[in-house]
Amino acid sequence: MHCTTLLFSELDAAPDPNHYDGVLVFGGAMFVHETHKYPWLLDEMKFIEAVLKAEVPLMGICLGGQLLAHVLGAKVYRLEQPEFGYHTITLTEEGLASPVFKGFPESFTAFEWHYEGFDIPQGAKRLAESRYWPNQAFSWGERAFGFQLHLEFSYEHLLYMFEKDRGSIPQGHASTQSIEDTAHNKAAAVDICKHMEQLLENFAELA
Numbered sequence: 001m002h003c004t005t006l007l008f009s010e011l012d013a014a015p016d017p018n019h020y021d022g023v024l025v026f027g028g029a030m031f032v033h034e035t036h037k038y039p040w041l042l043d044e045m046k047f048i049e050a051v052l053k054a055e056v057p058l059m060g061i062c063l064g065g066q067l068l069a070h071v072l073g074a075k076v077y078r079l080e081q082p083e084f085g086y087h088t089i090t091l092t093e094e095g096l097a098s099p100v101f102k103g104f105p106e107s108f109t110a111f112e113w114h115y116e117g118f119d120i121p122q123g124a125k126r127l128a129e130s131r132y133w134p135n136q137a138f139s140w141g142e143r144a145f146g147f148q149l150h151l152e153f154s155y156e157h158l159l160y161m162f163e164k165d166r167g168s169i170p171q172g173h174a175s176t177q178s179i180e181d182t183a184h185n186k187a188a189a190v191d192i193c194k195h196m197e198q199l200l201e202n203f204a205e206l207a
Contacts, residue, residue, distance in 0.1 A: 085177025
């Protein structure tokens with residue numbers, strides 16, 4: 001499998017989505033509404049629109065999921081209960097039937113780190129929920145998926161981010177685990193990477 005990484009903050013022009021078998025849009029420290037600070041977000045949203053129009057399989061994770069929801073007309077907004085740490089995710093009936101979650105148990109562990117969340121776009125299916133935020137994943141059509149949850153981080157990458165971005169980590173809520181407890185939970189980090197492997201296999205089949 002050949003993978004190409006694109007940074008819209010460094011691109012002069014968006015590529016043709018037809019050049020790709022599938023597109024994954026990952027997260028970032030910025031918010032959907034901060035286009036005045038990060039004008040390239042507008043280019044990224046136009047690219048997402050083009051990917052949808054071309055019917056290329058698309059998966060948006062965290063900010064990527066929020067951008068997809070926004071492009072589809074749903075609201076993205078600040079939550080009263082931001083999430084941080086390892087949380088149990090439960091699949092809905094639609095999630096259990098979705099090909100993107102093939103091979104997943106009804107409940108599994110995922111990593112959370114977000115202040116904002118999305119509403120489910122009109123016409124989309126809600127696929128997963130957590131105790132503190134019901135909109136953890138959705139599908140739009142057969143080939144577009146938005147996720148709030150994280151499965152893509154290795155244990156080493158998480159430790160690096162905890163050190164680098166410590167000041168931006170939400171704390172002090174029932175929905176936020178301590179940085180120390182999260183950092184010591186290596187078993188959960190290993191577990192979510194296994195789920196990410198399954199998720200990528202499922203996404204590759206759609207592509």
